[in-house]
Amino acid sequence: MIKITLPDGSVREFEPGVTAYQVAASISQGLAKAVLAAEVNGEVWDLTRPINQDSSLKLLKFEDEGGKKTFWHSSAHLMAEAIEEAYPGVKFWVGPPLDNGYYYDIDMGDNKLTEDDLRSIEKRMTELAAQANKYIRIEMSKDEAVKYFTEKGDEYKLDLLKGLTDGEITFYKQGSFTDLCRGPHIPSTEYIKAVKLLSIAGAYWKGDEKNKQLTRVYGITFPKQVQLDAHLAMLEEARKNDHRTLGRELEIFTFDDEVGPGLPLWLPKGAAIIEKLEKLAKESEHEQGYVRVKTPHLAKEALYLRSGHLPYYAESMFPPMEMDGQKYYLKAMNCPHHHKIFGALPKSYRDLPMRLAEYGTCYRYEQSGELFGLMRVRSMQMNDAHIYCTKAQFAEEFMKVNELYVKYFKIFGIDKYQMRFSKHEPSKLGQKYIDNAPLWIETENMVREVLIKSGVPFVEVADEAAFYGPKIDIQLWSAIGKEFTIATNQVDFAQAERFDLTFMNEHNEKERPIIIHRAPLGTHERFIGFLLEHYAGKFPVWLAPEQVAILPISDKYLDYAKEVRDTLRKNGLEVTLDDRAEKIGKKIRDTELKRTPYMLVVGEKEQTDKAVSVRRQGQGDLGAMGLADFTAKILEEVKNYL
RNA sequence: GCCGAAGUAGCUCAGCUGGUAGAGCUACUGAUUUGUAAUCAGUAGGUCGGGGGUUCGAUUCCCUCCUUCGGCUCCA
Numbered sequence: 001m002i003k004i005t006l007p008d009g010s011v012r013e014f015e016p017g018v019t020a021y022q023v024a025a026s027i028s029q030g031l032a033k034a035v036l037a038a039e040v041n042g043e044v045w046d047l048t049r050p051i052n053q054d055s056s057l058k059l060l061k062f063e064d065e066g067g068k069k070t071f072w073h074s075s076a077h078l079m080a081e082a083i084e085e086a087y088p089g090v091k092f093w094v095g096p097p098l099d100n101g102y103y104y105d106i107d108m109g110d111n112k113l114t115e116d117d118l119r120s121i122e123k124r125m126t127e128l129a130a131q132a133n134k135y136i137r138i139e140m141s142k143d144e145a146v147k148y149f150t151e152k153g154d155e156y157k158l159d160l161l162k163g164l165t166d167g168e169i170t171f172y173k174q175g176s177f178t179d180l181c182r183g184p185h186i187p188s189t190e191y192i193k194a195v196k197l198l199s200i201a202g203a204y205w206k207g208d209e210k211n212k213q214l215t216r217v218y219g220i221t222f223p224k225q226v227q228l229d230a231h232l233a234m235l236e237e238a239r240k241n242d243h244r245t246l247g248r249e250l251e252i253f254t255f256d257d258e259v260g261p262g263l264p265l266w267l268p269k270g271a272a273i274i275e276k277l278e279k280l281a282k283e284s285e286h287e288q289g290y291v292r293v294k295t296p297h298l299a300k301e302a303l304y305l306r307s308g309h310l311p312y313y314a315e316s317m318f319p320p321m322e323m324d325g326q327k328y329y330l331k332a333m334n335c336p337h338h339h340k341i342f343g344a345l346p347k348s349y350r351d352l353p354m355r356l357a358e359y360g361t362c363y364r365y366e367q368s369g370e371l372f373g374l375m376r377v378r379s380m381q382m383n384d385a386h387i388y389c390t391k392a393q394f395a396e397e398f399m400k401v402n403e404l405y406v407k408y409f410k411i412f413g414i415d416k417y418q419m420r421f422s423k424h425e426p427s428k429l430g431q432k433y434i435d436n437a438p439l440w441i442e443t444e445n446m447v448r449e450v451l452i453k454s455g456v457p458f459v460e461v462a463d464e465a466a467f468y469g470p471k472i473d474i475q476l477w478s479a480i481g482k483e484f485t486i487a488t489n490q491v492d493f494a495q496a497e498r499f500d501l502t503f504m505n506e507h508n509e510k511e512r513p514i515i516i517h518r519a520p521l522g523t524h525e526r527f528i529g530f531l532l533e534h535y536a537g538k539f540p541v542w543l544a545p546e547q548v549a550i551l552p553i554s555d556k557y558l559d560y561a562k563e564v565r566d567t568l569r570k571n572g573l574e575v576t577l578d579d580r581a582e583k584i585g586k587k588i589r590d591t592e593l594k595r596t597p598y599m600l601v602v603g604e605k606e607q608t609d610k611a612v613s614v615r616r617q618g619q620g621d622l623g624a625m626g627l628a629d630f631t632a633k634i635l636e637e638v639k640n641y642l
Numbered sequence: 643g644c645c646g647a648a649g650u651a652g653c654u655c656a657g658c659u660g661g662u663a664g665a666g667c668u669a670c671u672g673a674u675u676u677g678u679a680a681u682c683a684g685u686a687g688g689u690c691g692g693g694g695g696u697u698c699g700a701u702u703c704c705c706u707c708c709u710u711c712g713g714c715u716c717c718a
C-alpha cells in the first residue's frame with residue numbers, strides 16, 4: 001500500500017498504481033466528474049497516470065490554475081486534430097495554454113485560414129469532443145520519435161526533439177491526432193463542451209522575424225457553455241474600458257489621418273489632465289532637489305553619434321532631414337541634450353548629485369504594426385530626468401527614485417504592478433549592448449544590491465536592458481490585458497564616458513559621474529492611456545479634466561449659476577455650466593456619462609441660501625451645502641489627491 | 643515591417659445577389675422653464691477612407707495606397 005497525502009493533510013492508503021482519478025472517485029463521484037488533472041508531488045500529471053509511491057496529491061478542477069491550463073492545452077490538441085483533418089499535411093509547431101485560452105502555431109503550407117474556416121473548425125471540434133476520445137499517453141525513445149517525424153517529414157517536431165533526451169519523450173494521442181507533447185492532458189475530449197476560436201495571426205517561428213511566419217490560431221474553450229458566454233461578455237465589457245473608447249467618449253484625445261499615425265492630438269480635456277500630472281511631477285521633483293531644463297526637439301547627427309544612439313537605436317528614430325549640408329534628427333530621447341547641459345559648465349563634487357528634469361517631447365519611429373492607441377505612439381512627452389551622481393551617492397539616489405514610484409503609485413491607487421530588473425544578454429555585447437562586459441556585471445550587481453536592500457519584490461529578466469545599462473521597468477496591464485512598461489529607472493555607465501562628462505572630486509581629480517535615467521510616470525501618452533482604463537474614465541477629483549458641472553434647474557437661475565462657476569474658477573477648479581434649455585434629469589444623465597465628479601444643482605432654494613445641491617458622480621444626491629463649504633471641501637480633496 | 647480583418651454622418655450602426663444612401667444619439671433652431679440618469683417638434687449633416695480599373699451604371703466587383711483593429715517582432 002502507498003500513502004496519498006491530500007492538501008488538507010489527510011492521508012489515504014491505496015494499492016500502488018492507483019490513479020488520481022481513482023483517488024477522486026474514492027472521495028466522491030461528483031469530484032471525480034469535475035477533476036481534470038492532478039498535482040502529484042508538485043508536478044501536474046494526467047489523471048490516469050499510475051502513482052506508484054507515497055505522494056502528495058492535489059486534485060485539479062477547471063477552477064484551479066493547473067486544471068485550466070491542462071484543459072486548454074488539451075483543447076489545443078483537439079483544435080489541431082480538427083485542422084489536420086481538414087488540411088492534411090499541415091505541420092504543427094507548439095500549442096501552449098495561455099492565461100485565457102490557448103493557441104497553436106501551424107505551418108499551413110499553401111492553405112489559408114479565414115474567419116469562416118474558424119467557424120467550421122469550431123463546429124468540427126465540438127463534434128470531435130462529443131466522440132469522447134481519450135487522451136492517451138505514449139512513452140517513446142528518442143530514436144523512435146525521430147524516426148516517426150522523419151517519415152512524416154515534420155521538421156518542426158524534429159527541431160523540438162533536438163532539445164530532448166531519452167526518457168523524457170512522450171506522445172499524446174486523441175482520436176486521429178498524435179503529437180509530441182510532455183502533457184499532461186485531461187482524460188477525454190468529452191469534457192470540452194464550449195468552443196470559440198478567437199483570431200488568426202501570423203507568428204514568426206521561434207519568435208524570430210528572420211524565420212518563416214507560421215499561422216497562429218487563438219481559441220478558448222470551457223466545460224460549460226455558460227462559462228464561454230460569460231467570458232465573451234467579459235471581453236465585451238473590457239472593451240468598454242479600453243482607453244481608445246473612453247478617450248473618444250470623454251474627449252481626451254484624437255488621431256487624424258492628415259496629422260499622421262501615432263501622433264495623438266490632445267483635446268482640451270486631455271491637456272487639462274496633462275497640466276495636473278505635470279504639476280504633481282514638478283512639485284515632487286522640486287521637493288527632491290531636481291532642477292528643470294528645456295531642450296530643442298532636434299539635434300545634429302553628431303550628437304547621436306556621440307551618444308551611441310545611431311549605431312544602436314537608429315531603426316527607432318525618424319530618418320534625418322538635411323539642412324545646410326547637415327543631418328538633423330528629431331530626438332528620440334532627451335538624455336544626449338541633458339548630457340550636453342551637464343557638460344556645458346565645469347562641475348565640482350559639490351554640485352552632485354545634479355538632477356536635470358524635463359517633460360521632453362520625443363519622437364520615435366515605431367513600426368506601423370506596433371501603434372496602439374495612446375499606449376504606443378510616435379510622439380511622446382516623457383516625465384524625464386537624468387541624475388548625475390558619484391558612485392557613493394548612487395544607492396541613495398536610486399532609492400529616492402524608487403520612493404517617487406511608491407509615492408505616485410499610492411496617489412493613483414496602482415497596486416497591481418511588477419518591478420522588472422532588466423539585464424543585458426552577454427551574447428549580444430557589441431550588437432544590442434555596449435561592449436564592456438565587466439562594467440555590465442559590476443553595474444548589474446550594484447543595482448541588484450540596492451533592490452534587495454529596498455525590500456521591493458522584483459523579477460530579473462535577461463536581454464531587456466537599455467543599450468547603455470541595466471534598468472528597472474515597472475510593468476502594468478491594460479484593460480484588455482496587454483502588458484506595458486509604464487515607468488523606468490535606468491543606470492547608465494556608458495554615456496558619461498562617451499560625452500566625456502566629469503566632475504572634480506575632493507582630491508582635485510577628474511572623475512566620471514554615474515547617470516540614472518528615470519521616468520516614474522513614463523510618458524503622458526501611455527500613462528494617461530493607462531489611467532483612463534485604470535479609473536474606467538472616472539478620474540479622481542484632483543485629476544478630472546472637468547471637476548464640477550453646474551446644472552441650473554432653469555435659465556431663471558443662470559445668473560446665480562455663473563456666480564457659482566466664477567467662484568470655483570477663482571479657486572483654480574475646472575468648471576462647466578450646463579446652460580442648455582434641458583430638464584434637470586437630462587442634464588444629470590449627460591453629466592453622469594461624462595464622469596464629472598461633482599454636479600451642483602442650483603435653483604430657487606440654492607439661489608436664496610447661497611448654496612449648492614451636491615451630487616457625486618456614481619453616488620447620487622448628497623444634499624445641499626453652502627457654496628463656501630463646498631468650495632472648501634473640494635479644495636481639500638484636490639489637495640489630498642482624492 | 644510581417645500575417646489576418648475592417649473602414650458608410652461628430653458617435654454607434656443598417657444598407658439582399660451592382661441601379662449614386664438611412665436610423666438613433668450629437669449639433670443647430672423653435673416651443674417648453676423644468677428639482678436629481680433621456681421633454682416635444684423641426685433643420686442640418688455623407689464626392690460611402692483616397693486613387694485607379696471593370697461596367698451603360700460601383701458604397702457594392704477587382705487593383706493599389708492610406709488608416710484602424712487582432713496578433714508576431716519591437717518598445718516608454
